[in-house]
Amino acid sequence: MYLVWATAMSMDGRIADPDDSLDFLSTIGEGYGHADLFKDFLAGLDGVVIGATTMRWLLDGGHGWPHDDLPTWLVSHDAGLVERIGQTRAPLVRAEGDLARMFDEIDEAVDGRVWLCGGGDLAGQALALDRIDEVAVTIAPTVLGAGASLFEALGLEQRRFTLNEAYDGGGDAAIVTWLRQR
Secondary structure, eight states, rough: OOEEEEEOTTTTSBBTTTTSSGGGGGGSSOOOOHHHHHHOOOOOOOSEEEEEEHHHHHHHTTTTTTTTOOOOOESSSSSHHHHHHHOSOOOOOOOOHHHHHHHHHHHHHHHEEEEEOOOOHHHHHHTTTTTTTEEEEEOSSOOOOSSOBBBBBBBBOOOOOEEEEEEEEEEEEEEEEEOOOO
């Protein structure tokens, strides 16, 4: 498994505001060229890991689970959340407790790229377990000042990444990818 933490954040490293809103993404202006890149990104995936807060945001916003064609691991203590998602085309597994065991199970089930879809707490736990291979971030032209951070965890050990790519994403947004140094 090759785990990619791909998300968007504000200039001060926030992936949501204090109310878990992603409205800050509207600060990205016209000319943002991410749609084709995202389509290509999705086409290269073999699975998804998503946290409960991100899934609830999708469901509450009327989006459903738009990537139900990919095997999905939902990290949540809330068994009712799976019921809210409903039928999916690919397997949906709810995981809780030992995330190291979950990542080992994904390693056995998936031979390829897995998207860590959100959120910052889950990303922090994955980083603490040394499971993140790549970080891909769209940076919106705004500062939030508070809210969940890119890696929402205390006491993380230092990890080193190497800049892979950085470019103008259009609409005043930047797109940056880093690869994990091993």
